[in-house]
Amino acid sequence: MKLPVGITTLHLSRKSVYLLLLAIALLGFGGYSYVQQGQAVDTAVTVQATVDSADVERIDSRRSIEYEPEIEYTYQYQGETYTSDQVFPGPTVRTYSERSQAQSIVQSYEPGTTVKAYVRPSAPGDAFLIRERTPWPVQASAIGTVLLGLVVLAGLGEQRPGRYELRPVEEVQSPTSQTWIKRRGETLHRLSKRSLAVCFGAFWLSMVGLFFGILNLTGEADSSVQPTQTDILGPVGLPLLAGFGFWVGMVLSLCLYGVWSFTQYRQLRRRLHQPTPPSPFKHPSRLVTILGTDSDELPEYGRRVRTTGWAFVIAAGMTAIIVRLLYGAI
Incomplete structure (x- = not known):
């Protein structure tokens, strides 16, 4: 496959096309999540919320075991009552490799207690508890950038290198x-x-x-x-x-x-x-x-x-x- 880029042309194999699509997806999702988190952190206002439940959920996968802090809380904003389970801002979920890391967050939110929550006026139903960015958007963008760089290098290079007779x-x-x-x-x-x-x-x-x-x-x-x-x-x-x-x-x-x-x-x-x-x-x-x-x-x-x-x-x-x-x- 030939892909014109400016004054040059990238020669892409089937593998390179798959990597290119994956790189674009990671860059797009990472950039979108980064912008969403930034807007949530910058524009959020403080409200009082009541913790309904707080626990650590174990997530089993083929490669690893991760732990997610699950906290459900109720709050009011401009006369409306909402329920949320979002801990960090943005659309992504933050997990931890150690249960103690997730437990250290959950233990600060005992059920029945009143805590601070943060609400974006443009999305009042998506409150969150901790006003900081998660590392996932930057990590996804970094991986996407590396993959994109590899695809470009492979596409610009000679198409049959290493095939020399001795x-x-x-x-x-x-x-x-x-x-x-x-x-x-x-x-x-x-x-x-x-x-x-x-x-x-x-x-x-x-x-x-x-x-x-x-x-x-x-x-x-x-x-x-x-x-x-x-x-x-x-x-x-x-x-x-x-x-x-x-x-x-x-x-x-x-x-x-x-x-x-x-x-x-x-x-x-x-x-x-x-x-x-x-x-x-x-x-x-x-x-x-x-x-x-x-x-x-x-x-x-x-x-x-x-x-x-x-x-x-x-x-x-x-x-x-x-x-x-x-x-x-x-």
């Missing part, structure tokens, strides 16, 4: 000196793959241990009046600490594999016919296109570029998850 090894003169990584290439290759497999398996074993540790801790909490404290070396803390360590081990293994794979890529580049095409690692549009191409459609050179790129991309994503968790724990 010269025979005999025609390529090997460099007189070899790097430390090249001399120990096979050792690094085996070490990175084995350590990745070990860390991957050990991580999921630690998650199983964490699951049973939480069940054990929950049982003790139910049978005791006093709240149960978790120990870093206890049935929950120890597998959690081990899982964190094995996650870091997977990141390091991927980086080690990526370094080895990059040396293999450089060796393959010496076998390309002249003139040598630009390096995909210096041209993001080429790299994005190769990463989105099926491995079966690429020759040896393209597969090596794809493998190397994905190793570093996955390692970067896993590192971002670590940073996000550490930032949330502070």
Whole structure:
């Protein structure tokens, strides 16, 4: 599919079209929610509300468990009585990964008490309790922007990068000196793959241990009046600490594999016919296109570029998850 954009044309595959639609949807919904929240925060007036009920709802999904504070309250505005269960402004619902986070909000709204609520004069039936923005609109817009950038890079780049034939090894003169990584290439290759497999398996074993540790801790909490404290070396803390360590081990293994794979890529580049095409690692549009191409459609050179790129991309994503968790724990 060809999409004219200004003085250029984007060449979009079927995958790129799906990503483009998803990016537009995220940008549109994120922008709409951001504007709605801003208007609600800026124009809302204060009213007195009576809390009818307050509880924490558990939301189970295939990937995770989240908790939503559910607070229902009644208020009057300009002589009319309304009922709302909206906690934050805007059309989105804010959930939490920890029950204690949602409970900390609910505990401030005991049923039967009178609290402050905020009402937009233009939408008196959509009151809310906490006058602050939720992070979802910014997050959705950021994800949409990243996806849109990837689609544009893939659409502007060469349509068949990485599909180059290689010269025979005999025609390529090997460099007189070899790097430390090249001399120990096979050792690094085996070490990175084995350590990745070990860390991957050990991580999921630690998650199983964490699951049973939480069940054990929950049982003790139910049978005791006093709240149960978790120990870093206890049935929950120890597998959690081990899982964190094995996650870091997977990141390091991927980086080690990526370094080895990059040396293999450089060796393959010496076998390309002249003139040598630009390096995909210096041209993001080429790299994005190769990463989105099926491995079966690429020759040896393209597969090596794809493998190397994905190793570093996955390692970067896993590192971002670590940073996000550490930032949330502070």
